[in-house]
Amino acid sequence: MAAIAVHQLTKRFGRKTAVDRVSFSVDEGEMVALIGASGSGKSTLMRHIAGLERSDPGASRVDLFGCCMQSHGKVRRGARHLRRNVGVVFQQFNLVSRLPVMTNVLTGVLGGIPAWRGTLGLFNGAEKARAQAALTRVGVGHTARQRASTLSVGQQQRAAIARTLVQGARVILADEPVASLDPASARLVMETLAAINTDDGITVLVSLHQVEFARQYCPRTIALRDGAVVFDGPSTALTDSFLAELYGDASRDLLAPLAPAETHAAPARPGAGAYAGIA
Secondary structure (H helix, E strand, C coil): CEEEEEEEEEEEECCEEEEEEEEEEEECCCEEEEECCCCCCHHHHHHHHCCCCCCCCCCCEEEECCEEEEECCEECCCHHHHHCCEEEECCCCCCCCCCEHHHHHHHHHHHHCCHHHHHHCCCCHHHHHHHHHHHHHCCCHHHCCCEHHHCCHHHHHHHHHHHHHHHCCCEEEEECCCCCCCHHHHHHHHHHHHHHHHHHCCEEEEEECCHHHHHHHCCEEEEEECCEEEEEEEHHHCCHHHHHHHHHHHHHHHCCCCCCCCCCCCCCCCCCCHHHHCC
């Protein structure tokens, strides 16, 4: 079954066409990169898939796991339930800086508990254990009691990923998750997403500005230019010369070299550890 199915999605902002009749599908368990130069429509497309933006009226449609999220410019009934299956990781993390990391991660359960408990911040022991296990899984378990503002940007992004795990997301949409990070932190975040995809079978769609990350971590890449799909296929086909044909001078930014990999501790994988119980 397709985890994500996009059909003829179109979105205009005034005279600018941000997304132009885009169609593609992502099967359950795939890890797919979405690449393109700045302004190519990546973030707008991600927001539509997450149900955070409505398309233009017409033939546009977005389905998640065979259920309609939106069509003909209208978000459908039941979209709120579908959103519970979608974890979104933003470039700017969306953590509340003054709150402890644990509390930020626990917001991932808000869609599945009574509203009054969420309003009062009343989380039970099992939910706290899930949050701690998720933080440990992504390599920042020791930061649970710290204020989010004390974490490095790379640690904050991994805490944001932990939040999607606590949510129980079946799809993770990561919108430029490494754009604000140094190369070593960026690799840790990409390795974390790849491990979640491989070990848990969670579908990952990640938008990237540097194609080298797509080549290293994503078997398949969808390339956008001016809001339209210009390539959808194996990431191994994205040679420098092919990208130059697709993007011209704009390919220079996509092909910016990455710093050499540094030695670091990899995020813990599930198994004997506490994360094994997370849904």
